Amino acid sequence: MSSLRFNAVEEAFKKKALAVCAPSKFTSDYYGKYLFNRATMSKYLSKETLKSLKNVIDKGATLDLAIANNVAAGMKLWATELGATHYTHWFQPLTDGTAEKHDSFIDYDGAPGETIIEDFSGKLLAQQEPDASSFPSGGIRSTFEARGYTAWDPSSPAFIMDDTLVIPTIFISYTGESLDLKAPLLKALGAINKAATAVCQMFDPSVKKVVAYLGWEQEYFLIDEGLFATRPDLLLTGRTLLGHESAKNQQLDDHYFGSVPSRVGAYMKDIEFEAYKYGIPAKTRHNEVAPNQFELAPIFGECNLSVDQNLLMMSIMKRIARRHGFRLLLHEKPFAGINGSGKHNNWSLGTDTGVGLFTPGKTAIENLQFVTFLVNTLMAVYKHNALLKASIMTAQNAHRLGANEAPPAIISAFLGTQLTAILDKLENSTSEEAIILDAKKKLHLGIPNIPEVFLDNTDRNRTSAFAFTGNRFEFRAVGSSANCSSAMATLNAAVADQLTQFKAEVDGKIAAGITKEKAIFDVIKKYIKASKAICFDGNGYSDEWKVEAAKRGLDCETSVPKIIEAYTSASSIELFKTTGVLTEVELHARNEVKWETYIKKIQIEARVLGDLVLNHIIPVATRYQSVLLDNIFKTKAVFSAEKAEKISALNMATVEEISEHVSIIKNTVNELVEARKKANVIEHEKDKANAYHDLVLPHFDIIRYHVDKLELIVDDEMWTLPKYRELLFIR
Ligand code: ADP
């Protein structure tokens, strides 16, 4: 009998919800307590320093050392008062996590001696040089010249975690190439600001700045810690490589939005209280579709800030899960057969004059601006659909995309019936008509005040990777464990580039003597036609869509290593170059890292799978076989041969069945090992990654199929690995 599994089940059942108390009745009392935000700055910085720093943050002024010194002094005082003794730069290497290296504030007061002081200078705040040779760089920085620098991002406030002052930074190489995900994001946000502001000024010259917003929705699973510990696959890969689906899983839709289980409820409160201390505006919490799957969503914010908040939130969620006897699973597909986890990225643009550029307006001119941004976004997504898919694709996310659930491995945009009708109408009208309409009705092209109902768009297509949802687009293909930066840098860069091209085309027409309105209309109409292929309101899960999407020329590739190649296509290189987001060298380097990561992930999974099969599955199956054989033997001893054969028929069949499964499993594991050996000697990362995808991965499903069959046959008491029903329904 497998005591480990049953003990874990028993212990898990005994666990009760922790009592969790709010730090204060009013959230506003402690909101942002651990954040060096503007309110705190005004208490700890001189008026002059604060003014200079605001100039740096809001207007992109360069930071001089004198200001940095003053900011550092104020920060140190604030942090020390809150118990911090250390500081760290916090950066986002190409691993999708965050990295930090803590240093204490102490230093000698002069020459090495007895007295120490707490010191934190502007230089230490602004820049550090972590020996970062073991972070992936894709060959940009070889280990013998391992210098990498972190540099302070003043637009994202520093915070305190435990006893440490944490400073958000970018991470670059000695030669200036980005080695992280934040630097390109900041560049893309700069590009969209510039391009969108220029377009806005065609409608309203008073617009000086456009901000990209992000509101993420974090999906996650919680699994009892004891059960988690007895699953080597969960422990080492974050997902179950084996396990027959539970008889009941999500068929009844009884988990989605259902009442939150008490242990989980306590956890949710706890992470929210913690989030508020860091100024993360956690807003929504609910059960998700799959059993033991949940979601947390904050109020949206400025994109760079929101990305940092998400990274911080993921680490808070991980840490606090342990306090409640849970393990947090952020893997995109921890369990086969039920929903995986995503991180919908709600994205929009807004002006410094308070206008949401994807919010339908009240006046004709506002609506023309709205349609301009909408259509340019569609155009950008159409042109770069393969790249956008690459921006969210990983070994983990591949289990979620393209499988029979949201969203498919094809990027398409959903607009809803009303918006589609408006674009159709626009497309089919003549410009002259538009102008006449304009003159007569003071309305452009019969896009009058958009009906109210449109604002809370009731169309809710859950199968689209990129859906318009009333005042924003929702990029749903992003994975739950991802750093949103990759997706956001790509999307913002693509739209920025598109807006610049739009402006140039319109300007060209105006220069040729066409009126501004007509020029804008003409270009919009052209784009509506040109980008049609990306718009799809039907069922994205259907097989017909796959055929149709291929006909439309959309990227339908499903192999991760090949999808990633879109980063270095001619159009992507050009896009990132003109927007200044990433150079060709950086793009190639990043792909090396992506292929390498892909290989390692599959490699680890393959090893774990092999171990599990040889150490857990086959021994148990064989032991059960012996029990059956023993029974058959004894039956023969007691009964007549004829009767014994009759009684033992079922057991004999099971013995045979087990043998068949075991022998297929053994052979496939051997083939898997051979395939890995072959792949491992391939020199180039790209080819190796392709080999891992084409030759290694296919064995996983075969092995799993037969192991899961064994799980149904073998005596439950002997089975060592907690089953899906235990992992998913004990909470
Ligand atoms: P749903 O699950 O219905 O899509 P949620 O309430 O779970 O919606 O999440 C919606 C997310 O979108 C929230 O983070 C919300 O703050 C964000 N959001 C709302 N409006 C905008 C906007 N204009 N721009 C960006 N994000 C937005």
Ligand code: MG
């Ligand atoms: Mg959503």
